[in-house]
Amino acid sequence: MFDFLNYGFNQRALLAVVMIGFSNGALGSLVVLRKNSLVISALAHSLLPGIAMAMLVFGSMSPFVGLMGAVFSAMVVGLATIYVSRKGLLDHQTALTVLYTSAFAGGLLLLEYIPGNVKLEDWLFGNILGLRNMDLWMSYGVSFLIVFLLAWYRRDWILYLFEPAVAASMGVPVARLNYLQTGLMVLALVTSLQAVGAVLSSALFIIPTATMLQWVKSPRALIWSSGILGSVVGLIAICLSNWWDVQTGATLILLLGCCFLVSLLLAPKR
């Protein structure tokens, strides 16, 4: 039944999904409570041109090259959004949508110039069986960093998310947490892009939290239970996709979607 785990690529996929599921799920609580759900998907798409450009310049895709490119384009799109929404008489979300769709289109064209077989589908839905050991190490590092910083600032996050003004008046380092959250979002996206792709990694951020919001009564419970849900569903998705011979990423998100639906129907009503 678990014979598929004899293969190295399946072992790596399993480890990666459990780690990414946990760290993205937990970090997703911050994203959802900050009402940043749209931003995460915009950010995921706008990383494409940066990574594509880095691959063109350095000639190959490695976690480090990917990270450099991603950080570069996240910074460009982030700063440009602020500039455009100030200069162009538009709200932040409209500016972000203009920029990320344009950036994504640019990235798409760049992909055509990259030698080798980088496919758009891999970008959107990931290639979890193509993970190398180096990608795994990167996932370890990023997941550890996310969990550590979530735990280290555990009380600060809650105040920062709930009432930023009250938090600042009590001495919570609100500006630092804001940068930290954005930085962690970019790091988490870069590691999960390889495994599950741009579309699915946004889902990994949002759906576990949306599901657990139906049950929990405290932000701390939300953060850790979302992480656990992401991990456990990831584990089940790996098994199911092997037994039924279907795509892992899509199975994972569909399962999460089912969890959300069941929670919506079963959870205590308002």
Added chain:
Amino acid sequence: MSLHPITDLGHSHHPEKHHLLSVENLHIHYGNICALKNVSFEIGCGHCVGLLGQNGAGKSTLVKTIAGLNKRITGQVTWSGRPLSECKAEIAYLPQVDSMDPLFPITVKGLVELGRYPHLGARKKWRAEDSEVVETALASLKLQDLADRRLFQLSGGQLQRAQIARALAQEAHVLLLDEPFSGLDEPSQDFLSDLFRELADNGRLLLVCHHDLKAVPRLFDTVLMLNRELVGFGPTPEVFTRENLAKTFPGKEITPDV
């Protein structure tokens, strides 16, 4: 209701300025717009102060500045002779209850526990005494039965009580409240005004942004009237006059209801 008087007097470097909120020559500009011009006043504990003025007169700006949220100011704001950045625990900011997200996953008790943040030390470790302070704060506002409720299950008055309990858990000496009476029904308003009186009598200082002029003399022993600059400041019977009202609300026909 039993509110505990403030017993911890702290150690101030300036004994003569003990428990004194002092604002000196405060100017605030946003770009070219002048939000506050040359505001100075001093007040000690044990007062309930009404901040009166029309929209855009600078009430919220003043309250946010005392809460330490405006970094770029000219002038000086001190509490007990110390700069605001050193008194994070002693000043509590209570924004309008509408600004709270009712769906945020937190209970009344969880909200009150947030008030302990400035007391937890560098490691942010929760101790048994923190739980005691929270229980006392919940009890003094008669919130024990609501402790496990979520925010969307509360009325406006109950939300306001929960916020005040948070400030009590913070053991704050100064409470800054932004329009606490707006949207409350009459019984809740009466409850709140009695509560304010009791908090002031127990040695706290309340600064309350307020736009409804009807109940001013009953609610506040001191008023601060603001129209970008200070129009009047002092005991309500002396300062809340027709003349000052005309300067604070130019173009409006208002008679003080004394």
